[in-house]
Amino acid sequence: xxxxxxxxxxxxxxxxxxxxxxxxxxxxxxxxxxxxxxxxxxxxxxxxxxxxxxxxxxxxxxxxxxxxxxxxxxxxxxxxxxxxxxxxxxxxxxxxxxxxxxxxxxxxxxxxxxxxxxxxxxxxxxxxxxxxxxxxxxxxxxxxxxxxxxxxxxxxxxxxxxxxxxxxxxxxxxxxxxxxxxxxxxxxxxxxxxxxxxxxxxxxxxxxxxxxxxxxxxxxxxxxxxxxxxxxxxxxxxxxxxxxxxxxxxxxxxxxxxxxxxxxxxxxxxxxxxxxxxxxxxxxxxxxxxxxxxxxxxxxxxxxxxxxxxxxxxxxxxxxxxxxxxxxxxxxxxxxxxxxxxxxxxxxxxxxxxxxxxxxxxxxxxxxxxxxxxxxxxx
Amino acid sequence: xxxxxxxxxxxxxxxxxxxxxxxxxxxxxxxxxxxxxxxxxxxxxxxxxxxxxxxxxxxxxxxxxxxxxxxxxxxxxxxxxxxxxxxxxxxxxxxxxxxxxxxxxxxxxxxxxxxxxxxxxxxxxxxxxxxxxxxxxxxxxxxxxxxxxxxxxxxxxxxxxxxxxxxxxxxxxxxxxxxxxxxxxxxxxxxxxxxxxxxxxxxxxxxxxxxxxxxxxxxxxxxxxxxxxxxxxxxxxxxxxxxxxxxxxxxxxxxxxxxxxxxxxxxxxxxxxxxxxxxxxxxxxxxxxxxxxxxxxxxxxxxxxxxxxxxxxxxxxxxxxxxxxxxxxxxxxxxxxxxxxxxxxxxxxxxxxxxxxxxxxxxxxxxxxxxxxxxxxxxxxxxxxxxxxxxxxxxxxxxxxxxxxxxxxxxxxxxxxxxxxxxxxxxxxxxxxxxxxxxxxxxxxxxxxxxxxxxxxxxxxxxxxxxxxxxxxxxxxxxxxxxxxxxxxxxxxxxxxxxxxxxxxxxxxxxxxxxxxxxxxxxxxxxxxxxxxxxxxxxxxxxxxxxxxxxxxxxxxxxxxxxxxxxxxxxxxxxxxxxxxxxxxxxxxxxxxxxxxxxxxxxxxxxxxxxxxxxxxx
Numbered sequence: 003x004x005x006x007x008x009x010x011x012x013x014x015x016x017x018x019x020x021x022x023x024x025x026x027x028x029x030x031x032x033x034x035x036x037x038x039x040x041x042x043x044x045x046x047x048x049x050x051x052x053x054x055x056x057x058x059x060x061x062x063x064x065x066x067x068x069x070x071x072x073x074x075x076x077x078x079x080x081x082x083x084x085x086x087x088x089x090x091x092x093x094x095x096x097x098x099x100x101x102x103x104x105x106x107x108x109x110x111x112x113x114x115x116x117x118x119x120x121x122x123x124x125x126x127x128x129x130x131x132x133x134x135x136x137x138x139x140x141x142x143x144x145x146x147x148x149x150x151x152x153x154x155x156x157x158x159x160x161x162x163x164x165x166x167x168x169x170x171x172x173x174x175x176x177x178x179x180x181x182x183x184x185x186x187x188x189x190x191x192x193x194x195x196x197x198x199x200x201x202x203x204x205x206x207x208x209x210x211x212x213x214x215x216x217x218x219x220x221x222x223x224x225x226x227x228x229x230x231x232x233x234x235x236x237x238x239x240x241x242x243x244x245x246x247x248x249x250x251x252x253x254x255x256x257x258x259x260x261x262x263x264x265x266x267x268x269x270x271x272x273x274x275x276x277x278x279x280x281x282x283x284x285x286x287x288x289x290x291x292x293x294x295x296x297x298x299x300x301x302x303x304x305x306x307x308x309x310x311x312x313x314x315x316x317x318x319x320x321x322x323x324x325x326x327x328x329x330x331x332x333x334x335x336x337x338x339x340x341x342x343x344x345x346x347x348x349x350x351x352x353x354x355x356x357x358x359x360x361x362x363x364x365x366x367x368x369x370x371x372x373x374x375x376x377x378x379x380x381x
Numbered sequence: 382x383x384x385x386x387x388x389x390x391x392x393x394x395x396x397x398x399x400x401x402x403x404x405x406x407x408x409x410x411x412x413x414x415x416x417x418x419x420x421x422x423x424x425x426x427x428x429x430x431x432x433x434x435x436x437x438x439x440x441x442x443x444x445x446x447x448x449x450x451x452x453x454x455x456x457x458x459x460x461x462x463x464x465x466x467x468x469x470x471x472x473x474x475x476x477x478x479x480x481x482x483x484x485x486x487x488x489x490x491x492x493x494x495x496x497x498x499x500x501x502x503x504x505x506x507x508x509x510x511x512x513x514x515x516x517x518x519x520x521x522x523x524x525x526x527x528x529x530x531x532x533x534x535x536x537x538x539x540x541x542x543x544x545x546x547x548x549x550x551x552x553x554x555x556x557x558x559x560x561x562x563x564x565x566x567x568x569x570x571x572x573x574x575x576x577x578x579x580x581x582x583x584x585x586x587x588x589x590x591x592x593x594x595x596x597x598x599x600x601x602x603x604x605x606x607x608x609x610x611x612x613x614x615x616x617x618x619x620x621x622x623x624x625x626x627x628x629x630x631x632x633x634x635x636x637x638x639x640x641x642x643x644x645x646x647x648x649x650x651x652x653x654x655x656x657x658x659x660x661x662x663x664x665x666x667x668x669x670x671x672x673x674x675x676x677x678x679x680x681x682x683x684x685x686x687x688x689x690x691x692x693x694x695x696x697x698x699x700x701x702x703x704x705x706x707x708x709x710x711x712x713x714x715x716x717x718x719x720x721x722x723x724x725x726x727x728x729x730x731x732x733x734x735x736x737x738x739x740x741x742x743x744x745x746x747x748x749x750x751x752x753x754x755x756x757x758x759x760x761x762x763x764x765x766x767x768x769x770x771x772x773x774x775x776x777x778x779x780x781x782x783x784x785x786x787x788x789x790x791x792x793x794x795x796x797x798x799x800x801x802x803x804x805x806x807x808x809x810x811x812x813x814x815x816x817x818x819x820x821x822x823x824x825x826x827x828x829x830x831x832x833x834x835x836x837x838x839x840x841x842x843x844x845x846x847x848x849x850x851x852x853x854x855x856x857x858x859x860x861x862x863x864x865x866x867x868x869x870x871x872x873x874x875x876x877x878x879x880x881x882x883x884x885x886x887x888x889x890x891x892x893x894x895x896x897x898x899x900x901x902x903x904x905x906x907x908x909x910x911x912x913x914x915x916x917x918x919x920x921x922x923x924x925x926x927x928x929x930x931x932x933x934x935x936x937x938x939x940x941x942x943x944x945x946x947x948x949x950x951x952x953x954x955x956x957x958x959x960x961x962x963x964x965x966x967x968x969x970x971x972x973x974x975x976x977x978x979x980x981x982x983x984x985x986x987x988x989x990x991x992x993x994x995x996x997x998x999x
Contacts, residue, residue, distance in 0.1 A: 137389055182396050184389065241418045242426020280419040284412055291408055298401055305390055314397060318404075325407050332414045 015069045019363055020300060024061060026293045027344060027359060031057040033274070033286060034345035040252045041266050041273045049266050049347045056349050060356035067360025072368035075361060076130060076308055083127035083152070089116035090159040117160045117168045118354040122361065124172055125179070125315035127152050132183040133308035134375060141186045149180045164210050167338035171322045178318045179311055238333050241275035241283070248279030266347040268339060271331045286345075290324045300366040308373055309365035316358040323355070439569055441576060442593030443538060445622030447552055447583055449631040450659075450858070455548045456584065456669075459541030462519040462534065465507035468499045470531035478510075480529055484521050485511060507533060513674050540577060540673045544631060546666035547638045550694040551629065551794065551856065553582020554672040570595045577673070583625060586793045587857065593622035626858035628657035636980050637662050637958075640973045645689035646940075646960040647696030648973065649839035649854070650981050653952040656843070656852035656865075659981055660956075661836065663699075667691040688936065689961070698796040700832035701959060703786070704911030705760045705892075706944045707827030709845060709878050710780040711769060712753060716874040717780070720771045723753045723877055729763035733822075740766050740822050743912065745927075757881035758891045760910060762826045769825035770818060775804045777824070783851065783870060785840035786833045793857050800837055803830035828914055835942075839957035842944040844868055845882070846907070846952035848875050882907035883949050893971040899947055899979040906978060908945025910967045913959075915939065930964040938962035943970035947978045954981045 010018065035054045042048035093116055131148055132140070139145045153176030161169040181190065205214070243249070275283045297317035304310045323343040329335035331342075341348055343355045418426070447456035464485065471477045478492055487495070491511065498508040510532070514522070523534050540555045542548065555577035562578060563571055570576050570592060578592065579585035596619030630650075637648050641664040650660035667684055676684070684691055693699065715721055731747035732739045742748065742762040748755075756764035769777070781787055787802035801807070803824055805816035823829025833841075836854060843852050849872075850865040868875075885891040885908055887898055892910045899906050916937045918927055930938045941963030946955035956974050963969040 178400055182393055182400070184392050184396070238418060239426045241415070242422050244419055245423040246420055275415070275419060280416060283415045283419065287408060287412060287415075291405070294404065295401075298397060301397065302394060305386065307389075307393075310390075310393060314393075314400075318400065321404050325404070325411070328411045329407075332411060332418060334411070334414055 012069065015367060016065070018367055019065070019068055020296070020366055023293065023296050023300070023359060023363060024064065026289060026296065027064075027356070028057070028061065030286075030289050030293070030344045031061075033289075034270070034347075036251070037270055037273050037345060038266050038347050040277060041270060044252055052349075053347055053352075056352050057344075060352050063353070064356040064360035064363065067357055068363035068367055070364055072309060072364055072371050073373060075126065075312075075364060076133075076373050079123075079126040079130035083123045086116055086120045086123035087156060087159075089114070090120060090156060092116065093163060094159060115350045117156075117163065117165055117172075118350050120156045120160065121168070121172060121175075121319055121354055122316070122358055124152060124156055125175060125312060125319065125358075126361075128176060128179050129308050129311035129315060132179070132311055133306070133373065135183075137184060140184050141189050146180075146185065146189060149176070149183070152176070153180070161208065164213060165339070166209070166213050166336075167326060167340035170338065171319060171326065171340065174322055175315055175319045179315045182311060182314055183307075237269050237272045237331050240272035241332065244276040244279045244283075246279050247281055248275070248277045251277055268327065268337075268341050268346060269331055270346050271328060271342050274345075275331075287324075287328070290321075294321045294324075297362055300362065304366065304369045306369070306373055309369055312365045313362045316362050320355060320358065323351075439572075440596035440598055440617075440619040441570065442595060442619035443621040444540065444555070444577075444593065445591040445624045447591070447625045447627060449627055449629045450657075451630070452626075453631045455542070455544060455627065455629070455631060456552050457541050457543065458538040461512060461537045461539035462514040462516065463512040463537055464510040464514060464519075464522060465533050465535055466495075466499075466510050467507050467531045467533065472530075474499060477529065477531060481510060481522075481532060484525055485514060485518050487511065512537075513539070537575070540670075542669040542673075544635060546668045547635050547662065548629070548631070549582075549666045549669045550663040550696070551582055551627070551661055552669060553584040554580055554669040555584050556580045556672060568592075568595070580672070581796075582794060583627070583857070586795060587625050591622040591625060594620040596620070627856055628652075628659065628858055629661065629856065630659045630981070630984060633977070633981055633984055634660040634662050637973070637977050638664060638666065640976055641665075641960070644960045644963055644969070645695070646958070646963065646970075647699060647835035648956065648958045648977065649696055649836045650954055650956045650977060651839050651843045651852070651854055653843045653846045653852065653946060653955050656840075656854050658854050658856045659954065660977065661696055661856060663693070663695045663697075665689050665691045694794075694796045695959070695961070696835045697792065697794060698798045699834055699959075700798045700800050701834070701940055701942070701961075702829070702831055702913040702915075703827040703833045703838055704913040704940070704942055705762075705826060706838055706841070706909045706911040706942055706957075707781070707786075707831055707833075708757055708760070708765055708825070709841065709882070709909060710784050710786070711765055711772070711777050711825050712757065712878055712881070713784075713870060713874050714777045714780045715753075715768045715772050716877065717871060718772060718776055720768055721753060726750045726752050727756070727764045727767045729761050731763070733763055733766050735766075735818060735822065738819060740819070741918075753877070754881045754884065757878070757909070758884040758888065760885075760892045765825040766822045769821045774816070774821045774824050778802050778804045780870070783868065784844050785851070785853075786837050788837075790836075790840070790854050792854060797836075798832075798834050800833040801830055802833075827911060835957045835959040838942070838944045838959070839955055842908070842946050842957060843955035845875060845878060846946035846955050848872055848879075879907055879949075882909055882945070885909055886945065887949070892967045893943065893945075893975075895971075895975070899975055899982070901979055901982060904947060904979075904982060905949040906945055906947035906975070907949045908943055908971065908974065910965070910971055911940075911942030911944070912965050912967075913940030913942055915962070935962050939964055941965060941968060941970040943967075943974040945971075945974050945978060947982060953985060954978055956981070 031053075035050050035057065038048075038053050039046065039050035042050065128149060131152055135145055135148070153173060157169050157173045157176070160172060271283070271286070274286055278285075294317055297313055297320070301310050301313035301317065304313065320343060323340055326335060326338065326340040327342040327346075330337055330340065341351050343351060443458055446454050446458070449455055464481070466477065466481075468474065474496065478487065478495065481487065482492075487510070495508055495510060519534060522529070522532070526532065526534070542552060542554070558566070558571045558576065558578050571578065579588035584591065596617045598616050633650065637650070637660050641648070641662075644664060646664050648660060648662045648664075649658060651658055665687070671680055716723070727750070729742055729744075729748035729751050731745050732741045734740075740762075743760065747763070748759055748761040751759070751761045751764045753764070755761070778787075781802045787800050789797040789799050803820070808814065808816050808820065808830065820829055824831050840852070840854055844850075847868065849868060851868045852865060883905065886893045886895075886906050888894060893908055898904075922928065939962065941960040942957070944955070944957045946952045956978050958970040958974040958977065960969045960973070
C-alpha cells in the first residue's frame with residue numbers, strides 16, 4: 003500500500019478524482035435544465051434555473067463527499083443507517099402528507115424525505131455488513147437474515163408511506179448486493195420459489211388501493227383512459243408523435259400543452275422523446291448506460307469488499323431509477339413515481355443521487371486505503 | 382471452505398458482469414420499445430397527438446336583421462358591453478368585486494351569483510360579471526382597467542329592437558332555446574350558450590333564415606382546455622343569417638301607434654292591389670328588448686297583469702264582434718239573393734219586436750224610412766234585422782268568407798285567430814242547441830256569435846275596394862309574389878256597397894262624415910263604423926236610460942271599430958282600426974283610421990295636389 007495515496011494533499015486528491023464521471027453527470031444535468039426549460043414553455047423561473055443551481059450545488063457537494071476519507075463513510079455506515087431508520091419511523095408517526103402519501107418529515111428548518119436518505123444508508127450498511135462478515139457465513143442463516151433485516155425493515159417502512167417505487171428500488175438494490183456478496187445459488191433458487199408464492203399475497207394485502215389500481219391499469223391501460231392510465235396513454239402519445247428525429251426543441255405539443263402530467267418531473271422523458279425523437283431518446287439512454295458503465299468499471303478496480311459493494315450498490319440504485327422511470331414512461335411498468343435522475347425536476351432526488359456519486363467517487367479515490375474488518379459497531 | 386480473496390474478487394466480478402448484462406438487456410428492451418413507439422407506431426400517435434391538441438370551436442353567425450320596406454332595421458344586432466373576470470388572475474376575489482362595484486354597481490344577488498360561478502368553474506374560465514352595460518360605465522371600466530386585474534371588457538352582439546316596441550308583436554323576440562326546441566332541432570348552434578333563437582313572431586317563423594350557419598375555428602388547447610392559440614387552417618367562417626324584409630312601413634306604423642296613445646286595440650293597413658301590409662299593429666306594445674335582456678320579476682308581473690294585455694297580438698289574434706262593419710257582407714248576400722232591391726224601403730221605429738224580446742236600433746228614436754244605401758250610411762240596425770229574417774244567416778256566411786272573414790292567412794305569423802262566422806250548423810256543433818231567429822238578428826249587425834280580427838276586417842275592406850281580386854295579406858317580402866284569387870262577387874253589387882261606404886264618410890249624415898275628410902284635398906275615402914257591444918243591455922236599463930260609455934268601467938265600454946279605404950275613386954290602401962273599449966266607432970277608431978290612411982297615401986306619393994311635406998297631421 004503506497005503511502006502517498008493515503009496522505010495526499012487536497013489538490014492531489016482533487017486531481018486523482020475520476021473526472022469522467024462528473025463530466026458525464028454535468029452533461030446529463032444540463033440536458034435536464036434544457037428539457038425543463040422546454041417543458042415549462044420556455045421559462046427559466048418555472049424550474050430550469052433552480053434545476054441548474056441545484057445541479058451545481060449538488061456537484062460541489064459531490065466533490066466534497068468524494069474527498070472525505072472512505073474510513074469515515076465506513077464508520078458512519080451503521081450509525082447513518084440507524085438515523086435513517088429513526089427518521090423513517092418519524093415519518094410513520096409525524097410525517098407530512100403530500101399527494102396522499104406520507105413521505106416527508108418536517109424538521110422545522112428543513113423538510114426531508116427519509117426514504118431518499120435510506121437509499122444511501124441501506125447500501126452503506128449492507129456493504130459494511132458484508133465487508134465485516136466472513137465469506138463463509140454469507141449463505142449461513144446469520145448472513146442471509148442479517149442482510150434481509152438491513153434491506154427489508156426499511157422496505158417495509160417505506161411501503162407503508164406508501165412509496166412503491168422507492169420500496170422496489172431498495173429491495174432490488176438489496177437483493178443485487180446480496181447476490182454480489184456471493185450468496186450461493188441454492189439460497190437464490192429457494193428464494194425465487196418463495197417469492198412466486200409471496201408476490202400474489204403481497205399484491206392482495208400489502209398494497210394500497212391506488213397502488214393496486216396503478217398496477218392493474220398498467221396491465222390494461224385502456225381500462226381507465228382519463229384516470230390512472232391517462233399518464234401512460236398520454237406519455238406514449240407524446241413519445242410516439244416525436245418520431246425519428248422529433249418535433250424540435252421547444253416544439254413539443256403534448257408536453258408543452260400539459261397533456262402529459264408532471265412532465266417536469268416523472269414524465270420528463272416524454273418531452274425529450276417528443277422534441278428530439280428516437281435519436282434524442284436513445285442518446286440520453288446511452289449517456290445513462292455510459293455513467294453506469296463507468297461506475298461498474300470503477301468498482302472493478304477495487305479489491306475491498308466495502309468499497310466495491312458500495313459502488314455497485316449505488317450504481318445499481320442509479321440504474322434502477324433510470325430503468326424504472328423509462329419503463330414507466332414507455333408504458334412497460336406501472337406508474338410508481340420514480341423520477342429520471344438528474345433530468346427530472348426535484349431537489350431531494352438530485353441531492354441523493356449526487357451524494358451517491360460523491361460516495362462512489364470517494365470509494366474509488368480511496369481504493370488503496372486499508373479498511374479494518376469486523377471492528378466495532380460504530381468505528 | 383474459506384475462499385481466497387482473489388477468488389472472492391473474481392466471483393464478484395463475474396456476478397457484477399451478470400448484473401451488468403441484465404441491466405444492458407433491460408436497456409436494450411427499453412430502446413426497442415422506444416423504437417416501436419417512435420418509429421413503428423409514429424403515425425398512429427401523431428394523429429392522436431393532433432386530436433389532443435386541436436379543438437374546433439363553434440363560431441356564432443350574426444343573426445339576420447329584420448327590415449321594413451325601406452330597409453329600416455326593426456330588429457338588429459347591437460353592440461353589447463359585457464364585463465368578465467378571470468378568477469385565476471385575481472388574488473382576492475372579494476377585493477376585486479369591491480373595486481368593480483365602485484364603478485359598476487353590483488347587486489347582492491348578482492355578487493352571490495358571480496361567486497357561485499367562480500366556485501363552480503375551472504379558474505381560467507372567465508366568469509360573467511355583468512352584461513348590457515351602459516356605454517359611460519363601460520368606458521369608465523376600460524379606463525380603470527389597470528386597477529382591475531383579471532377583468533376583461535368584452536364587446537359582443539345582442540339582439541336589439543329599436544322603435545320602442547311598436548313592432549313587438551310582429552317581430553316577436555329571441556331567447557335561449559327551450560328543451561323541446563333542443564330535442565327537435567339538431568343544429569349545433571342551439572347548443573351554444575350564447576345562441577338565441579326566435580321564440581315568437583317573425584323571429585320564430587323565419588328563425589331558420591335568420592339564424593345563419595355556424596362556423597368553426599381551429600384552436601390549440603392544452604390538457605385543461607385553455608385555448609393557447611388560434612389557427613387559420615381548417616377554419617370555416619360562420620355564415621350570417623339572411624336579412625328578412627317586411628312589407629311594413631315603419632314610420633306609418635310608428636305614427637299609428639302614436640295615435641293610439643294609451644288606448645288598447647289593433648290596426649292594419651293593407652295595400653288594396655297586392656295585399657302587402659303597411660302596418661300591423663297591436664296596442665299596447667311591450668319592449669322586446671326586455672325579453673332579450675331577461676325580464677325581472679317585477680317587469681313580468683306588470684306585463685302579465687296589465688288589463689290591456691300588452692303581450693296579446695290583438696290585430697291578428699283578437700276575436701271581436703265586427704259590429705256594424707259586418708253589414709257589408711249581409712248587404713251583398715241580400716243583393717245576390719234578391720231579397721230586396723236597393724230601392725226598397727223599410728221603416729225604422731228604433732226597435733223591432735221578435736217573440737218576447739225587443740231588438741233595438743242604436744238610434745233609440747229610430748231612423749224612419751230607410752233604403753239599403755241610407756241604412757248603411759246611417760248604420761240602421763232595424764233595416765238589417767228585417768232583411769236577415771228573409772235571408773237567413775247561412776246565406777250570409779259565404780259572402781263573409783269571400784270577403785276574408787272566418788279564416789286565417791298565410792302570414793308567417795303565429796297566433797292568428799280564425800274568428801267565427803256562425804250558422805245553424807256551427808251553433809249546433811259548438812253551443813249544442815238550435816239556431817234561433819234572434820241569433821240571426823244579432824249576427825246581422827255583427828254581434829252575438831260573430832267574431833273577427835282587425836286584420837280580417839282590413840282584408841274585407843281591401844277586397845271590397847279591390848272589387849276584382851280576393852287580396853290576401855302578407856308581411857314578408859318573398860321571392861314569389863302571391864297569386865290573387867278572383868273575388869267572385871257581382872261587381873254591380875260591390876259598386877253599390879262602395880257607394881254606401883262612400884256616403885258613410887263623405888256625405889253629411891254618414892256616421893263617419895267629417896268635413897275635410899282625409900285632410901288631403903281632392904282625395905276622398907269610403908268606410909264603415911262599428912260599435913262592438915261587450916255587454917247586454919237589460920230592458921230595465923233601456924227604461925231608465927242606457928248608461929253612457931264614459932260612465933261604465935273600462936272593461937264594459939264598447940269597442941270602437943272602423944274599416945275604410947282611400948282614395949275612393951282609385952283605391953290604394955284599406956285599413957281597419959279597432960280601439961278596445963273605445964266607445965262609438967264613429968269617433969276614436971274613425972279618427973285614427975282617417976289619419977292613418979291619409980298618412981299612408983302621403984307616404985305613397987298619392988297626395989293629390991298638395992306636396993307631401995306640406996301636409997300636417999290633422
